[in-house]
Amino acid sequence: MNHLGHLFLARDDSALMAGAFLGDFVKGRLTGERxxxxxxGIQFHRATDAYVDAHAAQHRxxxxxxxxxxxxxxxxxxxxxxxxxxxxxxEFSPQLFTQFCDNAYEQVLKQHVHLNxxxxxxxxxxxxxxxxxxxQSETYIDRSLxxxxxxxxxxxxxxxxxxxxxxxxxxxxxDFFEFMPDLLRFARTWRDANAGPQTx
Numbered sequence: 688m689n690h691l692g693h694l695f696l697a698r699d700d701s702a703l704m705a706g707a708f709l710g711d712f713v714k715g716r717l718t719g720e721r722x723x724x725x726x727x728g729i730q731f732h733r734a735t736d737a738y739v740d741a742h743a744a745q746h747r748x749x750x751x752x753x754x755x756x757x758x759x760x761x762x763x764x765x766x767x768x769x770x771x772x773x774x775x776x777x778e779f780s781p782q783l784f785t786q787f788c789d790n791a792y793e794q795v796l797k798q799h800v801h802l803n804x805x806x807x808x809x810x811x812x813x814x815x816x817x818x819x820x821x822x823q824s825e826t827y828i829d830r831s832l833x834x835x836x837x838x839x840x841x842x843x844x845x846x847x848x849x850x851x852x853x854x855x856x857x858x859x860x861x862d863f864f865e866f867m868p869d870l871l872r873f874a875r876t877w878r879d880a881n882a883g884p885q886t887x
Contacts, residue, residue, distance in 0.1 A: 688739060688870075690813070691769040691822050693732055694791045695780070696874040703728040704791060705798035710736075712806040725801045727881060738873050744866035751855045755844050763848050764859075766831050771863040773822035779867065788819040828852065
């Protein structure tokens with residue numbers, strides 16, 4: 688999952704959401720420099736990534752792509768699965784999608800003192816440009832993949848990866864719907880097993 692998915696799984700807990708977002712910006716061992724609730728969110732992000740990467744539905748999605756795209760298949764699936772989550776939002780949450788997005792920006796930035804400058808800059812820009820809402824748009828998906836392509840150090844085909852979504856959209860959607868119930872069960876189990884004081 689990409690930003691939308693991680694924030695959705697951490698919903699209803701400000702620090703967990705901030706940590707789940709921060710997971711893309713903090714690498715290496717956690718040393719306790721941030722509050723436990725924030726580091727728990729980073730751990731949740733990492734555990735979610737590991738679960739998603741090992742799931743059979745994602746493997747099936749990746750194998751649908753042409754060979755040159757498979758090395759980057761996890762990245763493509765992250766973005767495409769967030770697209771499906773955004774477009775089928777009402778099947779997974781009673782909250783209006785736009786309300787969730789507004790709240791997510793607010794909850795993460797409320798924890799700004801614990802975020803690094805890059806994370807603050809990214810979330811501020813996401814709120815300014817409506818990036819979470821953008822996941823509903825195919826144009827945004829194409830643009831996101833192109834943006835990720837420029838951030839990777841090695842030459843990659845992600846600027847052309849939208850073609851893989853278009854060529855396999857129906858099958859990828861089926862993979863997503865197989866995957867989501869398992870992901871939701873995983874998230875509930877992880878949160879229950881690693882429960883801490885909730886922050887709102």
